[in-house]
Structure formats: C-alpha cells, structure tokens
Amino acid sequence: MDSIKKDLKFQFQGSKLKEARESRGLTIRELTTELGLNNHQTLSKYENNKAIPPSNVLFNLVRILKIPINYFYSEKPVIDAEIPVFFRSKANTTVKLKKIHQVRIGWVEEIFNYLNTIIEFPESKLPRIEKKKSTIFTPTDFEEIEKLALDLRVDWGLTNGPITNLTRLFEQKGIIVSMDNSNDGLIDACSSWDDNRLFIMIGSALSSPSRIKFTLAHELGHYLLHYHLSKEDFNKKDIYKRIEIEANYFASAFLLPAPAFSEELISHTLDYYKILKKRWHVSIQSMVYRSKELNLITDYQASYLWKSIAKNGWKLVEPLDDELEKEEAKMLKDAIELIINHDVKSKKYLCEELKLNKEDIQNLTRLPKNYFEERVVNEGRALTFR
Incomplete structure (x- = not known):
C-alpha cells in the first residue's frame, strides 16, 4: 500500500474522503466504528487535511467504502460549493439521503466530462442564462411560466401535442439524464448544472413512465427558473416551497x-382522463391539477375527482402505468459501450481513469450488472477477473 501511495500524483484529499463517506450514507461516528479507530476526532482530522491516514486505515477505507484508492487523491471535488442541487423529494427524506444524491449526481457529471473527452455528445440546446445583477429571489408570475414553457417548445421545434418519450428528447437536446436505482426511492430526482449543461438524476428507474416524465420536466423548470438561486436561499423553507410550486407549474x-x-x-370524468392519459402519457393526477390551474374545472369538480382517485386506489398506482412507453436513459450507457466495443479503452482502464467503483458506474449509467467483469477462456474454463 505504501508503494501505491508513492506512485500517486496528488496528496491525500480529506474532502474526497468526506464525499466517499457521505456517498455511502455514513456519519463520522459510524465510519469511525467501522474502521475500529479510538475516536471520531481522528477521522475528522483526515477529512480536514490535518492528518494523513496510515496505510492500514487507507486500506480499510477502500474496503469499507468500496471506493478505489485513487479517488482519495483526486484534487477536484465533485460538489460545486456555489451551485445548489435541487431535490424533488418526499417529506420524510433525510438529510443523509440528500447528501448521498448530492455526491452521486456529482459522479454523473464526472462520468460525462470524462466520456466527453472521447466522444462528441450533442450540444446543450438549453438557453444560456445571463447572470442577474441581483441574486435576491423573486417569485415568477405563472403567466410568465406559461410563456416560458411554450417558448421552449417552439425553440425545440415541438408542436403543442404530447411528448411520448421525454428522456429521449432531453438527451437529444444535450441534457444528461441518469436513472439511479440504488436507493429506496424517497427522492424522485435531483439536478444541477454546469454552464447551460443540465444534469438530472432520477432517484428510482422503477417509477412509472408518467411520474418520471413529470419529474424530468420539473427539474428542467428549476434550471430555467432558478438558475441564480444561491444555496443559502435554496435552504430557506419559504423560498423552497415557492420554487417547488413554480417547478411543478412549469412541468404542467x-x-x-x-x-x-x-x-x-371535453369531459371531466375519470374515464375520459384515462383516455387522455393514453394520448398525453401524463398521469391522471397531473391532468386534474392542470385542469384546475387553467380553470377548466370548478373547485367542486376537482374535489370530486380527487375523492374518486383516492377511492379507486390510484394515488400510488394509476391505470395504464404499465402500458406507457418506458423512459430509459441511454446516452451515457451507449457512450461507454461504444468506447469498449471499438477498443478505444478497456473496461479496466476506463474504470481506473474514472476513479469510481464499478457498481456505481453501472448503476448511474444503466449498464447491465457485472458489465465490467473481464472474462477469458483458459483450457475450456471461463475465468472471471474483477
């Protein structure tokens, strides 16, 4: 291990240890116990660059966190301190789970940036948003949001009709989508950006197509509406509540x-909303919300529809959820397979250069399980090398 450390270009980075720990959902005390250290202050010193872990501790960090050793020697943090990460989450989502996603969406960006040095990806078709003189948050009028949504459709050459597969459209427009299925789904998605390149990570690839579609549009709304929002404002409850309403309105x-x-x-029955769902690929609940937003139904009609939805047990699972076209993120997966299949990089070398765990790369890019296993044949026996 000492010889490996000497060969590494950079010094041990405590910030990378903190990232790795948070990516696994561990507190300092929990990791201290796992490592068998006497007290958590020792680990805190490692994370704050006040001490360098000895070889035996470093070896255990690699083993426990399942993070390659060269990750800890990379100088660039995956989390931009200035850019907020937007979360579409449920009320009982923990701070710990948000930290996991914050690191993982940083990994998505690192994977893209690495692949982008080898393969030419579509340019982002999102508008570059000029910096405002004032960064003080001001609510956006709903009429302005309506115009923004329609204008983007025009810019992208879309009609005002349904969008069958939003993930495919986003990837064509240069938006990077990752579908991470390694958690319990308490976070629908999170997003961040670099200049006008938007990164979206869906928290559960097993969600219904209509839910994923609305979530993607919601995150796009954050980019267009809240590009200038500071992390400090983002963490204020009243502002957070408002920006979620605005992003939902944009998605609708x-x-x-x-x-x-x-x-x-032309009809306000649930049976007719089912017909519309088949055409628009949007959930019945989203269409009821939209109907009320546009004053196409009365308060009484909306209340009746919500009660009927609850009575039918459609709050979590709606009709047609299993019939709509699946939303699949393919761009990162296809890029890696193209590189490997054309012998531009070996699987082993690609993982080493990314400095990430193989399983993490697979989860974030939708590659099949065990994709990075190297198999050779020796005297009639298949040997697997990890």
Whole structure:
C-alpha cells in the first residue's frame, strides 16, 4: 500500500474522503466504528487535511467504502460549493439521503466530462442564462411560466401535442439524464448544472413512465427558473416551497400546453382522463391539477375527482402505468459501450481513469450488472477477473 501511495500524483484529499463517506450514507461516528479507530476526532482530522491516514486505515477505507484508492487523491471535488442541487423529494427524506444524491449526481457529471473527452455528445440546446445583477429571489408570475414553457417548445421545434418519450428528447437536446436505482426511492430526482449543461438524476428507474416524465420536466423548470438561486436561499423553507410550486407549474405547462390541452378536455370524468392519459402519457393526477390551474374545472369538480382517485386506489398506482412507453436513459450507457466495443479503452482502464467503483458506474449509467467483469477462456474454463 505504501508503494501505491508513492506512485500517486496528488496528496491525500480529506474532502474526497468526506464525499466517499457521505456517498455511502455514513456519519463520522459510524465510519469511525467501522474502521475500529479510538475516536471520531481522528477521522475528522483526515477529512480536514490535518492528518494523513496510515496505510492500514487507507486500506480499510477502500474496503469499507468500496471506493478505489485513487479517488482519495483526486484534487477536484465533485460538489460545486456555489451551485445548489435541487431535490424533488418526499417529506420524510433525510438529510443523509440528500447528501448521498448530492455526491452521486456529482459522479454523473464526472462520468460525462470524462466520456466527453472521447466522444462528441450533442450540444446543450438549453438557453444560456445571463447572470442577474441581483441574486435576491423573486417569485415568477405563472403567466410568465406559461410563456416560458411554450417558448421552449417552439425553440425545440415541438408542436403543442404530447411528448411520448421525454428522456429521449432531453438527451437529444444535450441534457444528461441518469436513472439511479440504488436507493429506496424517497427522492424522485435531483439536478444541477454546469454552464447551460443540465444534469438530472432520477432517484428510482422503477417509477412509472408518467411520474418520471413529470419529474424530468420539473427539474428542467428549476434550471430555467432558478438558475441564480444561491444555496443559502435554496435552504430557506419559504423560498423552497415557492420554487417547488413554480417547478411543478412549469412541468404542467410544458407537458400539457394550455392551447392544446384545453381543447381536448371535453369531459371531466375519470374515464375520459384515462383516455387522455393514453394520448398525453401524463398521469391522471397531473391532468386534474392542470385542469384546475387553467380553470377548466370548478373547485367542486376537482374535489370530486380527487375523492374518486383516492377511492379507486390510484394515488400510488394509476391505470395504464404499465402500458406507457418506458423512459430509459441511454446516452451515457451507449457512450461507454461504444468506447469498449471499438477498443478505444478497456473496461479496466476506463474504470481506473474514472476513479469510481464499478457498481456505481453501472448503476448511474444503466449498464447491465457485472458489465465490467473481464472474462477469458483458459483450457475450456471461463475465468472471471474483477
């Protein structure tokens, strides 16, 4: 281990240890116990660059955290201290789970940046948002959000009709989508950006297509509406509540454009909403919300529909959820397979250069399980090398 340390270009980075620990959902005290250290202050010193872990501790960190040793010697942090990470999450989501996602979406960006040096990805078709003179948060009027959604459709060459596969559209427009299925789904998604390149990580690839579609549009709304929001403002409860409302409104306006959706809503029964769901690929609940937003139904009608949805048990699982086209993120997966299949890089070398765990790369790029296992044949026996 000492000889390995001498060969590494950079010094041990405590910030990378903190990232690795948080990516596994461990507190300092929990990791201290796992390592068998006498007190958590020792680990805290490692994370704050006040001490360097000896070889035996470093070996155990690699083993426990399942992080390659060269990760701890990389100088660049995966989390930009200035850019907030937006979360679409449930009320009982923990701070720990948000930290896990914050690191993991940073990994998505690192994977993209690495692949982008080898393969030419589509340029981002998102507008570059000019910096405001004032970064003080001010609410966006809903009429302005409606216009923003319609304008983007025009810029992207879309009609006001349904979008069958939003993930495919996003990837064509240069938005990087990752579908991480390594958690319990308490976070629907999170997003961040670099210049005008938007990164979105879906928390559970097993969610229904209509839910994933709305979540993607919601995160796009954050980029367009809240690009200038500081981390300090983002953490204020009143501001957070407002920006979630705005992102939801944008998602509704983008997926269900007022001109077309209003014309098609000729009945207000759940049976008719089911017909519309098959056409628009948007959840019945989202369409009921949209109907109320546009004053296409009364308060009484909306209340009746919500009660009927609850009575039918459609709050969590709706009709047609298993029939709509699946939303699949393919761009990162296809890029890695292209590099490997054309012998540009070996699987082993690609993982070494990314400085990430093989399973993490697989989860974040939707590669099949055990993709990075190298198999050779020796005297009729298949040998597997990890």
